[in-house]
Amino acid sequence: MNIYINGEIQALTSNLSIQDLVNKLDLGNKRYALELNQAILPRSLYNETTLNDGDRIEIIHAVGGG
């Protein structure tokens, strides 16, 4: 299946959870928030949420700003 991560298309095997995806992306202990199809996905739901073909994921973090 294909999903979009921060606007870039990625081919992934099916039946992955969000938790599987963030493990695979190797984000370490980074502090970030994740959106699934433009809705916030709380961290507590990463395990039970399964990715579907065409899903759009945004992984957002803090940067300098005023």
Added chain:
Amino acid sequence: MSDPLIIANRQFDSRLMVGTGKYKDLQETQEAIKASGAEIVTFALRRINIGQEKDQPNLLDFISPKDYTMLPNTAGCYNAIDAVRTCQIARELLDGHDFIKLEILGDTKTLFPNVIETLKAAELLVKDNFKVLVYTTDDPILAKQLEEIGCVAIMPLAAPIGSGLGIQNRYHIRFIIENAKVPVIVDAGVGTASDAAIAMELGCDGVLMNTAIAEAKNPVLMARAMQYALLAGRDAYLAGRMPKRPYASASSTTEGYFF
């Protein structure tokens, strides 16, 4: 004398709020913010660089939410929908923290706020229990409307963002302060310490700045200067300035001349 700044029932000793953009690196950001004495720190939200991020330091490693009240902004948003979405991401990122700086821009040249979209977003965010500190124009009517919607601080610009032009609208800022029941924070336009002092002498409750510190030749020193400027300006405001008069008034007594 205790003179705290109170925003939405939260109390702060410092009236200076600082941004985290435009610094040379995160080390410098950290040092400057420490030197400023600020307790409220703004930042922006952007996509992580997938694949390049693992060992890259993150802003929040240097400016910890344990040490500072974080104020995520909606900079870069040009409509209410994007701004509300950004605030929801911020709340998740900061584990439910609800202070946000609402900033919806109108164009890239002036970075003036789009006030129509700002009003729409403010209503949605207040209903969603955010504590909204709102960047706006210096229009006193609009400022009052934003307060009535439930914004917890009104943050008019004093000059365009990043311009360093200083306080260009003293009367308008005064009108906003006279009308407001929530804190008024000058957000944008300050270039150097005297500008910050002027804002405080006008009766502002605080000043938010980024570029004036980050683009100084020595940001850490300028950060300290800003801390002093706010303290001086605040005390001068509370002390009440002398009246202006057109002609001189001798300071040495005119009694007891021996010449």
